[in-house]
Amino acid sequence: MNASPLRRPDPANGVPDERASKVQARRDQVLTAAVECARTAGFHAASMAQIAKAAGLSVGQIYRYFENxxxxxxxxxxxxxxxxxxxxxxxxxxxxxxxxxxxxxxxxxxxxxxxxxxxxxxxxxxxxxxxxxxxxxxxxxxxxxxxxxxxxxxxxxxxxxxxxxxxxxxxxxxxxxxxxxxxxxxxxxxxxxxxxxxxxxxxxxxxxxxx
Missing domain, CATH: 1.10.357 (Tetracycline Repressor; domain 2)
Structure with a gap:
């Protein structure tokens, strides 16, 4: 018996869109925090740790969405x-x-x-x-x-x-x-x-x- 083909997510079920929406929401959360840090301390002085704290995230979490x-x-x-x-x-x-x-x-x-x-x-x-x-x-x-x-x-x-x-x-x-x-x-x-x-x-x- 042939193996069952790999089942791909059906775009119609909304799962990929929902995942993308969550990722975008998290990125927006980080961007809002970055803007807050830039306005108070400037981008040069703002560290990734400060941006993560302002976003209510860990530094590890923030690196999931932005490399630097x-x-x-x-x-x-x-x-x-x-x-x-x-x-x-x-x-x-x-x-x-x-x-x-x-x-x-x-x-x-x-x-x-x-x-x-x-x-x-x-x-x-x-x-x-x-x-x-x-x-x-x-x-x-x-x-x-x-x-x-x-x-x-x-x-x-x-x-x-x-x-x-x-x-x-x-x-x-x-x-x-x-x-x-x-x-x-x-x-x-x-x-x-x-x-x-x-x-x-x-x-x-x-x-x-x-x-």
Whole structure:
């Protein structure tokens, strides 16, 4: 009699999905703890033991989900990148002229840049990237992907007479404005985001106006 074939889990019974959901929940638990540690002590000072304690896990447990601190930071960068991709996708899917759509989304994006917790985390990641080559590579790769997506979207506003350099310079200026908002959130936490909307709208309009 032939041996019975190895029985594989049936995806329909939900077991694999349930296991994956539990793993993701545990990873999210670790990431939340890492963010807490970064905000209080900075990533450079936060150890895996401190992150494990903040997550309510043992150090051994935390290593089941992340190999090291750099991998935790990479997961946080990926999560932020996913949020950026979704924001760009919403703009891309919206009907009507692109500049009008960008203007409509500006208040939301300004609020994201001025949100204290998000700003603190991004600045901590950048600070760690300045010290840690592995984190720097992760940040640069994510930035390159985000820049490519932005260029693909904003190409709809490109003028035929603009060189690649001129178009890229305009993209960089838009990026610098939003990066500047994050440092402004630290320097002047009382800043009125609504008051900035009109200024940014005008500046973006000028950048992409015909020369």
């Amino acid at each position: 601190k750099e991998e935790i930071i990479a997961a946080l960068v990926a999560r932020e990148a996913a949020s950026t991709r979704e924001a760009l996708s919403r703009i891309d899917r919206s009907p009507g002229p692109l500049l009008d759509t960008i203007t409509a989304h500006l208040p939301e994006e300004i609020d994201r840049c001025l949100e204290p917790g998000r700003t603190a985390l991004r600045l901590e990641i950048l600070a760690e990237a300045a010290r840690n080559p592995a984190v720097a590579e992760t940040v640069r790769e994510a930035d390159a992907r985000e820049t490519a997506l932005s260029a693909q979207l904003m190409a709809r506003l490109r003028r035929p007479e603009w060189s690649d350099e001129a178009f890229q310079a305009r993209l960089e200026m838009v990026g610098l404005m939003f990066d500047g908002l994050q440092t402004l959130a630290v320097r002047r936490p009382e800043v009125d985001g609504q008051a900035l909307t009109g200024r940014l709208e005008a500046m973006i309009g000028l950048l992409f106006a015909q020369d």
